[in-house]
Amino acid sequence: MFDLLLPTVSQGLLWSMLALGVFLTFRVLDIADLTVEGSFPLGAAVAAACLVKGGNPFTAIVLAAIAGGLAGVITGLLHTKLKIPALLAGILTMIALYSVNLRVMGKANLSLLRVDTVFTYLRNMGLDNNMSIFTVGIISTVLFVLAIYWFFGTEIGAAIRATGFNPQMIRAQGVDTNHTIIFGLLLSNALVAISGAFIGQSNGFADVGMGVGTIVIGLASVIIGEVLFGTRSFKNSLISVVLGSVVYRIVIAVVLQMGMPPNDLKLFTAVLVALALALPLFQNKINKRKVAE
Amino acid sequence: MLRIEHVSKTFFPGSVNEKRALNDLNLQMNPGDFITVIGGNGAGKSTMLNSIAGVFPIDAGKIIIDGEDISKKAEHQRAKYIGRVFQDPMLGTAAGMMIEENLALAARRGKTPTLAWAIKDSERDDFREMLRGLDLGLESRMTNRVGLLSGGQRQALTLLMATMNQPKLLLLDEHTAALDPKTAEKVLNLTLDIVQRHHLTTLMITHNMRDALRFGNRLVMMNAGRIVVDVEGEEKEKLTIPDLLALFEKASGSALDNDRILLG
Ligand SMILES: Nc1ncnc2c1ncn2[C@@H]1O[C@H](COP(=O)(O)OP(=O)(O)OP(=O)(O)O)[C@@H](O)[C@H]1O
Numbered sequence: 317m318f319d320l321l322l323p324t325v326s327q328g329l330l331w332s333m334l335a336l337g338v339f340l341t342f343r344v345l346d347i348a349d350l351t352v353e354g355s356f357p358l359g360a361a362v363a364a365a366c367l368v369k370g371g372n373p374f375t376a377i378v379l380a381a382i383a384g385g386l387a388g389v390i391t392g393l394l395h396t397k398l399k400i401p402a403l404l405a406g407i408l409t410m411i412a413l414y415s416v417n418l419r420v421m422g423k424a425n426l427s428l429l430r431v432d433t434v435f436t437y438l439r440n441m442g443l444d445n446n447m448s449i450f451t452v453g454i455i456s457t458v459l460f461v462l463a464i465y466w467f468f469g470t471e472i473g474a475a476i477r478a479t480g481f482n483p484q485m486i487r488a489q490g491v492d493t494n495h496t497i498i499f500g501l502l503l504s505n506a507l508v509a510i511s512g513a514f515i516g517q518s519n520g521f522a523d524v525g526m527g528v529g530t531i532v533i534g535l536a537s538v539i540i541g542e543v544l545f546g547t548r549s550f551k552n553s554l555i556s557v558v559l560g561s562v563v564y565r566i567v568i569a570v571v572l573q574m575g576m577p578p579n580d581l582k583l584f585t586a587v588l589v590a591l592a593l594a595l596p597l598f599q600n601k602i603n604k605r606k607v608a609e
Numbered sequence: 610m611l612r613i614e615h616v617s618k619t620f621f622p623g624s625v626n627e628k629r630a631l632n633d634l635n636l637q638m639n640p641g642d643f644i645t646v647i648g649g650n651g652a653g654k655s656t657m658l659n660s661i662a663g664v665f666p667i668d669a670g671k672i673i674i675d676g677e678d679i680s681k682k683a684e685h686q687r688a689k690y691i692g693r694v695f696q697d698p699m700l701g702t703a704a705g706m707m708i709e710e711n712l713a714l715a716a717r718r719g720k721t722p723t724l725a726w727a728i729k730d731s732e733r734d735d736f737r738e739m740l741r742g743l744d745l746g747l748e749s750r751m752t753n754r755v756g757l758l759s760g761g762q763r764q765a766l767t768l769l770m771a772t773m774n775q776p777k778l779l780l781l782d783e784h785t786a787a788l789d790p791k792t793a794e795k796v797l798n799l800t801l802d803i804v805q806r807h808h809l810t811t812l813m814i815t816h817n818m819r820d821a822l823r824f825g826n827r828l829v830m831m832n833a834g835r836i837v838v839d840v841e842g843e844e845k846e847k848l849t850i851p852d853l854l855a856l857f858e859k860a861s862g863s864a865l866d867n868d869r870i871l872l873g
């Protein structure tokens with residue numbers, strides 16, 4: 317059991333960038349953004365294509381981030397300029413990205429077994445496979461949490477947060493909420509694509525279907541993190557989301573160990589998220605009953 | 610200062626729900642004017658304020674502030690001239706952000722946000738002083754989320770945010786209507802205090818006739834998308850509530866119908 321812990325935590329860290337991206341849209345902007353399901357495999361595809369062509373892993377990840385950011389901008393434009401509801405705008409981009417991802421990879425699945433990934437670099441420096449994944453996970457997670465924390469302490473970051481809470485209020489302060497929404501979606505999907513780029517490299521392949529269910533995984537991480545580790549402040553929320561991603565991976569590892577068929581994973585996650593989203597309702601009912609007694 | 614020239618606005622044009630909310634509206638405000646606005650349900654009072662603030666585009670006419678035609682400008686572009694407080698205490702602040710974060714956003718009203726810190730240490734002392742002026746004890750709660758405040762506290766905070774860097778025009782849309790009478794009185798006095806201190810040009814909608822008479826140097830009454838009564842100065846000072854009702858009936862040809870209006 318214990319020898320599974322390090323790889324499980326490492327996976328949680330690599331996925332935490334997806335969770336942070338989902339947190340930025342779902343919690344900060346108050347938008348359920350399904351672009352994620354396309355920008356995650358997009359990140360993996362762009363990074364894989366770059367690596368296969370002999371690019372270095374750093375370039376691959378930067379390109380993945382740019383591609384993901386662009387996908388977010390598209391959704392943002394559809395939503396703000398064309399007034400398409402955010403949910404639908406995300407779905408449109410997601411569907412379009414399916415074709416884009418096939419084009420980027422040239423086929424449905426791109427193997428990375430014979431190319432140098434970010435993890436091979438660390439292995440060449442003497443780390444074993446588990447340690448190299450953990451190292452990449454922990455360094456990138458810490459870097460991104462710090463960067464996000466800094467950014468949301470700036471004027472632009474504060475304007476984006478305010479947009480999520482009360483667009484009318486921040487417009488009355490002279491901020492163009494179209495810009496803040498587009499920018500928030502850009503950041504979110506860049507993070508998601510980076511997560512995809514890392515996961516693709518750690519799995520050893522990029523696959524056009526690897527985005528299915530990622531929004532639910534992101535939501536599960538955000539909600540588990542919030543429930544277990546709190547939302548006292550923005551900093552607290554960011555750390556909760558990362559820990560939520562790790563806990564989610566541990567939960568999954570445990571139920572698999574207990575014999576749940578892997579095919580049922582998505583069903584399990586969906587039920588988990590549905591229950592977690594309904595939690596406030598249950599709590600209200602319980603509180604009411606308490607008051608009534 | 611503010612000129613509204615022949616402004617019209619129809620909601621849902623061409624449909625069965627078509628509603629002409631402003632009908633060739635004209636108003637000229639002088640610098641320092643404090644105008645109270647009353648009128649029946651659906652007379653177009655809120656629509657007038659929303660048109661000035663740019664919440665939606667107007668169909669015809671011009672809105673001019675200090676000689677500049679702002680009719681075509683987006684809502685966020687007009688914000689640098691205009692401070693606003695809404696009827697709903699939830700609308701003026703970001704509930705999930707701290708009091709000081711809200712104040713810092715308001716302190717930058719009309720400026721394009723940059724990558725500078727959203728709030729500087731040096732500002733906090735100023736904010737604390739301003740909050741102390743509200744006399745609600747908020748100066749010791751600057752890092753509380755605004756969502757924790759009562760409606761009256763939120764309205765007072767919104768008022769402070771709307772006025773802290775002296776807008777050319779202050780728009781108040783029944784900003785005390787959602788508060789209990791005692792709190793409403795407090796927020797109204799605060800309003801008067803701030804408006805006088807900064808000599809703010811102010812448009813205040815109210816459904817309370819007494820407040821409309823008590824506050825401001827000028828009073829307008831609206832009916833069917835137009836201003837039908839406009840009194841100021843000494844003439845306004847001398848008005849009583851029966852005078853007002855009579856004036857309204859004479860100008861509009863019908864009695865004032867507003868189910869929320871308070872006569873006394
Ligand atoms: N955003 C909107 N969309 C559609 N119709 C609107 C909108 N705002 C106002 N109206 C309609 O325009 C008319 C004028 O409304 P407005 O809110 O300006 O009245 P008011 O004078 O503020 O009334 P009240 O005293 O009830 O607040 C009403 O018939 C209203 O239903």
Ligand SMILES: [Mg+2]
Pocket residue numbers: 654655656
């Ligand atoms: Mg109104």
